Amino acid sequence: MFAEVTLSLLGGFLTTVKLFILTLVFALPLGLFISFGSMSKIKVINIPINFLIWIVRGTPLLLQLLIIYYGPGIILKNNVWGAGDGGRFIAALVAFVINYACYFSVIYRGGIQAIPVGQYEAGEVLGMTKGQIFRKIVLLQVIKRIVPPISNEIITLVKDTSLARVIAVYEVIWAGQAYIKSAGIIWPLFYTGAFYLIFSALLTWLFHYIEKRLSYFR
Amino acid sequence: MALLEVSNIQKNFGDTEVLRDISFSMEKGQALSIIGSSGSGKTTLLRCLNFLEKPDKGRIQIRDEVLFDGERTKRDSEEEIRKKRLHFGLVFQSFNLFPQYTALENIMLAPKLDAQAHHRADNGEIEARAKELLAQMGLSNRKDNYPHQLSGGQQQRVAIARALALQPDILCFDEPTSALDPELTGEVLRVIRELADNHTTMIIVTHEMKFAHDVADQVIFMDNGIILEKGSPDEVFEHPTHERTKQFLAGYTNPQQ
Numbered sequence: 518m519f520a521e522v523t524l525s526l527l528g529g530f531l532t533t534v535k536l537f538i539l540t541l542v543f544a545l546p547l548g549l550f551i552s553f554g555s556m557s558k559i560k561v562i563n564i565p566i567n568f569l570i571w572i573v574r575g576t577p578l579l580l581q582l583l584i585i586y587y588g589p590g591i592i593l594k595n596n597v598w599g600a601g602d603g604g605r606f607i608a609a610l611v612a613f614v615i616n617y618a619c620y621f622s623v624i625y626r627g628g629i630q631a632i633p634v635g636q637y638e639a640g641e642v643l644g645m646t647k648g649q650i651f652r653k654i655v656l657l658q659v660i661k662r663i664v665p666p667i668s669n670e671i672i673t674l675v676k677d678t679s680l681a682r683v684i685a686v687y688e689v690i691w692a693g694q695a696y697i698k699s700a701g702i703i704w705p706l707f708y709t710g711a712f713y714l715i716f717s718a719l720l721t722w723l724f725h726y727i728e729k730r731l732s733y734f735r
Numbered sequence: 736m737a738l739l740e741v742s743n744i745q746k747n748f749g750d751t752e753v754l755r756d757i758s759f760s761m762e763k764g765q766a767l768s769i770i771g772s773s774g775s776g777k778t779t780l781l782r783c784l785n786f787l788e789k790p791d792k793g794r795i796q797i798r799d800e801v802l803f804d805g806e807r808t809k810r811d812s813e814e815e816i817r818k819k820r821l822h823f824g825l826v827f828q829s830f831n832l833f834p835q836y837t838a839l840e841n842i843m844l845a846p847k848l849d850a851q852a853h854h855r856a857d858n859g860e861i862e863a864r865a866k867e868l869l870a871q872m873g874l875s876n877r878k879d880n881y882p883h884q885l886s887g888g889q890q891q892r893v894a895i896a897r898a899l900a901l902q903p904d905i906l907c908f909d910e911p912t913s914a915l916d917p918e919l920t921g922e923v924l925r926v927i928r929e930l931a932d933n934h935t936t937m938i939i940v941t942h943e944m945k946f947a948h949d950v951a952d953q954v955i956f957m958d959n960g961i962i963l964e965k966g967s968p969d970e971v972f973e974h975p976t977h978e979r980t981k982q983f984l985a986g987y988t989n990p991q992q
Contacts, residue, residue, distance in 0.1 A: 641787065643844070643898075733835075734835045735883040
């Protein structure tokens with residue numbers, strides 16, 4: 518029984534991990550664009566971007582999942598997400614990417630604005646281009662500063678993926694909960710906690726390693 | 736012909752006139768000290784020369800190349816500005832070394848990028864020159880140290896080497912010892928003095944009056960955005976013509992407690 522449950526939960530956890538990784542793949546770079554947009558001096562760019570950040574951070578992710586999944590169907594009378602598991606997974610992914618990109622953008626902005634203006638000026642008087650200054654001087658300093666807050670968000674994301682079950686994405690909690698109905702046992706649901714714990718332990722170790730690798734400068 | 740010719744520079748920040756009608760010139764191999772109280776416009780003047788600020792009016796010329804002309808309406812491209820500003824080097828009050836690079840890497844970064852941009856791959860030459868500069872600063876044994884492992888005086892000497900690596904026509908110093916403990920200012924001043932002895936063309940904004948007097952061929956006293964007094968060190972320090980200059984210098988010779 519234990520082996521059977523473990524296998525079944527692993528199947529659900531695979532979806533969890535897929536959602537987690539794909540969210541990061543899209544949200545980490547998208548967050549950078551959103552952060553540049555939010556810092557833009559051009560009003561038609563920064564006002565809508567900051568409005569989006571306000572909406573996304575000001576409403577529950579659970580609600581955003583429901584709106585993104587059901588919204589298009591209600592408004593356009595057409596399910597843009599496609600039928601079945603695949604469509605629900607993509608809707609969940611879109612919701613997570615938008616949500617996390619907004620949170621990441623604020624962390625990036627903090628990191629970028631914390632770089633002393635003297636670093637940019639030193640690059641400028643040495644005849645470096647804006648791109649060189651960003652890539653060769655600013656970027657690594659920003660990364661060093663944002664690793665701790667980003668790791669917080671990323672570890673939160675591991676557990677937030679469980680919210681996808683509200684639109685019936687078959688992730689690990691769903692798999693565990695299924696045993697309550699089918700076999701009348703609740704321990705598989707509690708057992709899912711172990712999967713999250715192991716995964717976040719790996720991430721904690723990874724971020725610790727990155728921080729250590731960046732500790733050679735201040 | 737003068738190496739640098741600055742004429743009628745004016746700069747406003749909003750309604751505040753920071754620089755008014757600034758004109759001076761200097762010859763190759765000369766050292767120019769700029770003194771004056773905080774807020775007199777000294778730093779803004781250096782920043783204008785280094786294209787960190789754009790003057791509202793006036794003209795800046797190096798030999799026969801016009802770097803800035805307030806009359807001209809065409810805006811310089813980023814590329815043109817980068818080329819022009821390399822006539823000047825700037826040493827900052829707060830060093831501004833790049834923390835993720837070693838002393839040697841700090842010096843080599845800009846020359847390497849420049850060589851890449853022009854498809855010259857003379858990295859060996861760049862490294863040799865950087866090491867030579869570090870030796871000149873008395874820091875050969877510190878080449879692999881990161882900035883946080885160096886004292887303020889050592890950091891500032893690396894910053895001077897970094898500015899020299901691009902071989903500017905004129906090296907500018909913006910209060911190079913103001914952020915240092917008194918016991919560390921000596922080592923930085925000594926290095927600048929050596930540069931002056933080797934006829935490096937320099938503009939030095941400083942609050943170290945004795946140093947400004949000893950190192951310079953020419954001294955400018957700025958007050959309230961204008962050049963109030965200009966001349967040889969003896970003229971400005973020993974025989975100032977304005978009451979305001981005397982008052983300013985008196986504050987340094989008899990510090991009031």
